[in-house]
Amino acid sequence: MQDISKYYSGVRHKRLMLLVGLSIILFFVAVVGFMVGPVFISPGVVLKILASQIPKLGDGIVQTWPNTYNTIVLDVRLPRVIVGMLVGIGLSVAGCGMQGLFRNPMASPYVSGISSGGAFGAALAVNIGAIYYLVPLFAFVFSSATVFLVYTISRVRGKVSMETLLLSGIAVASFFSALVSLMMYLSAEKLESIVFWMMGGFWASGWDEVIILLPFLVLCIPIYVFLSRDLNALLLGEQDAQDLGINVEATKRFILVLTALLVGACVAVSGTIGFVGLIIPHITRIIVGPDHKVLIPACIFTGGIFMILTDIIARMIIQPSELPVGIITSLFGVPFFLYLLRRRKTSMGW
Template sequence: MKEATGRKAFRMSFMMLLLVLLAGAMIISLVFGSADITLSKIWHTLWASQLQDTQDMVIWNIRLPRNIVASLVGASLAVSGAILQAVMKNPLADPQIVGVSSGAGLAGVIILILFPGYDYLVPGFAFFGAMAAALMVYALAWKNGVRPSRIILAGVAVAAFLGSGISALLVFYGDRVQGALLWMVGGLAARSWPQVYVLFPYTAVGLFLAFLGARRLTILSLGDETAKGLGLPVEQTRFMMTAVAALLAAGAVSIAGLIGFVGLVVPHIVRLLIGNDYAYLLPSSALLGAIVLVVSDTVGRVMLSPIEIPVGIIMAFFGAPFFLYLLRRD
């Protein structure tokens, strides 16, 4: 009893620490950039009734909404990865590796290149693309059950197939690819309040449904036979939570482009620290995912300032070695 109480207290303390770190990361991101801004100026701007100078405009219309977008994207991708790892019973699953992001990416590129005047449709089409990719991977990997190795192989194959579709569009419509290319690399440049308003409903609904299904994911992670023995409708749960993961990934991809490794790295770090109880793993992954993306975006902005490195490149640089480490360990 004491051990369980102590474990719960530790997990709650860990989540509070992540919340403090997220606030700190966002403050640092507001301070540093092509022009550094003082903390007192930031405080004054956030509570001012109107914007008075250029620095106020930079804080309120550029850095603050960009931080919020980074937080929402990071939380969405991290929770999506955690869900897919439970649903697919594979510790190496994440939205990009198993093809979910590629599905959303292809749907988004189709809209951006073929129907550029309807870019407001990207989130909805990205969701259907992500869901279709997830179902395709699951169907290809199914053979008297799902094995981790088959999930990875099917995910790589689906991602390659969908990636070839993206490449074909870029080749055939070379005069329209500039916006799509920047979107594919994965970045947060020029993201402001309109993107916050578009992304927030997807993230809010997705996280709510994910947290609602946390107990089912914990049971599902014990294995299909155990889950069935505990009365869990395994296939129904797998389908519903895959849809939630696709919703979260699609919302993030539609706004920030193809950012990889957040959904792979973050849940693993959280799992190593607080265990496999999804009631704590999911909210902790959301907070850490937000921290990782805010910090990565800040690094990309200040490392070679005034040149900006897209956050997708920063994440690939640090995420790829971690993926290889997991691959070797397993």
């Protein structure tokens, strides 16, 4: 008995160290995110600029750099790195939840047609000439509504079969994709801004986006952490989870609502960035194992790290021009994922 508790405290210690390690990496990646870009700013200057914003502490700092550096670090890079981090967290945690729910390695936050719904909402807003801040609102409303639509379609006599949910998600996604194509065809001039929603990126992210995203993450992420016990139970199969006293249908609904809110908000600010929600949970699972109690917190860090890193690449690779970050996430993320997959064929938990 003592051995077991000793073993578990060892595991807990290891897990804690892992999370601390990941948070340190996240911090350094963020600092690099503040430093690099078409305009290089040395880490010392970055730290001084950041410190100068802190009351009292900042008073003693003498500015030895051009004013534009302040603008670039505080108004451009800081919100951008934060938005990147938040979207990375949102997508990877939501992906983690969906994979746990579906017990299917193919599941991603986008399976229920959410990204197509979001793109459709954005395209609709652009097409009817809505004021610019309505575009993310439309994207959010439609991506969330899509999840509920898919859920309603696949619910038969109060129960939702996972296969039906997956399939109807794919069907609804195709339907919305067709509508988006139709609108792109009809609105030649506005095509480009629709394409933005389909490729995704952070080039237009500012403080407004941080303000939009933050409440959703603050609200949803703790619930995911709280739900990790239910997700763990679901790994055994729906029947077993039920036997363990888990309200399976309620958990499904919960996860879907959370996905709708979280991913809807992410899609609204950054468009549909592919693969993050699919591969980051997998990569994290390969590193920390299938236990959601550690998997979900770890996903917060890995998602943030991955997104900031890929965004750095996106703005560095052909600077001063940028690539949509969705291209980078797939281009760099997928080979890395495949490498890990080949190297460590450990249990995924299902």
